[in-house]
Amino acid sequence: MSDAVLERETAQETKLGIVDCDIHPAVSTPDELLGFLPQRWRSHVKDYGTRSANPLVGTLPYPRMTPGGGMRRDAWPPSGGPPASDLAFMREQLLDPLDIEYGILQPLAAGSSTLNQELGAAMCTAINDWQIDKWTGPEPRLKGSICVTQEDTTAALAEIEARAADKSFVQIAIPPRTIEPAGRRRYWPIYEAAEHHGLPVGMHSAAAGVHTNSGTGWFSFYIEEHYAFAHSLQTVLTSMVFEGVFERFPKLKLVVVEGGFAWAAPLAWRLDREWRRMRSEVPHVKRPPSEYIRENVWFTTQPIEEPENNRHLLDTLRWMGTDRLMFSTDYPHWDFDDPRYAFKVPLTPAERAAIFRDNARQVYRLA
């Protein structure tokens, strides 16, 4: 072939049995969740709708580059309905060909960001029942997230207590864009319950939030919102470290989902630097911040960092520790990562096993 085309990555063995830490299940029709709500809330939703802080009901704050709110264009099921609403097609396109041993569901239905807090709690309960009914029941490879209302911890605790013994669920899900910084004490009951039950708290990057995504107003572009996922999670870590959350709940497991990871080590360097100079302001933070991050926090990989020089990715992996990383696809969203091609650097078999399977198995207590 005269015109050589550089193939930068090579297909890697996927027979490992992968844990995918970020799959977004969808409803087939807008009304599907209503069937899981009690009559009182079904009527309410029909009469009054649901509202979040996003001013335009039924839209995303930032319309996305592909139809359906940012979906892979090839993920629309042949049977109809939106991407990831059809279990058979999810098996055919994702679980089977990519050898996914376990997939962690991250429902983005807006129970936790519903302004009517009682409705929000009912929506969370409905979403959790729906996960069992539509996904984890029929497909044992899929594991659910206990969706809770982080701003109403009484309701959140009731939901956690009701679900904690159910092996369909492997984590508690709350969004990172909370009303107060995530380390503030109003959220501690959730962290306490999570630690008590050994359930990780998964914080998936959120499009919606009461506060603006930049901290100084709304970004102009979707390309900026996509970046905001990283700094919203950096804020979470900084707050949780300095408020003393990990000191108070030393066995708490926090999973940063879809927020990036290459920034984690430099953030920890900076937090350590400040701590050495101003430790006396926060004497309850007894150890360097990096130690809490290294012991209590895990990061999912998608959307994977893609440095100009691929090998620089290895540096970031080494800085943070490959025991901190858990593979994720973000199926069916447009920025999906394919486990066969996403890592454009050579990993040792041990590193691959850890990142693609074993770290998640351990964190989520999978078989």
Add this chain to the structure above:
Amino acid sequence: MGRHVVARVDEVDIGKSKLVKVAGRDIALFNVKGEFFAIANRCPHEGADLCKGQLVGLAESDEPGQYRMTRHGELVRCPWHGWEFDIRTGKSWCDPARTRVKSFDVSVANGGTVVEGPYQAEIFQVSIDEDYVVVEI
């Protein structure tokens, strides 16, 4: 090297695409304003099917406040991460030297000549009354 008959002209509408298999390769065939183009189907970034991508134009700007749209329908945008590939060269817009797909010469030939010539029609019966898309590999 060979000339392969891969589709009837009327099978691929303007602005549409078709995945064809030629000599063991997956090739994405596109109809841009009546002209046919063929590139390797697999996106070199993470492996998505480029035949499922959207045909788009090129948005360019010399400075903030000014823009122009050119090359209407002549770039294919990957259905996953949105990498844009020039349908004529296979080169990506953002990283043309490293991230590109192979492009193939395409022509249209009448069924009559196809039946006579050194063509390989692997997929279907060729009728002398129809026009066909021919990819050179």
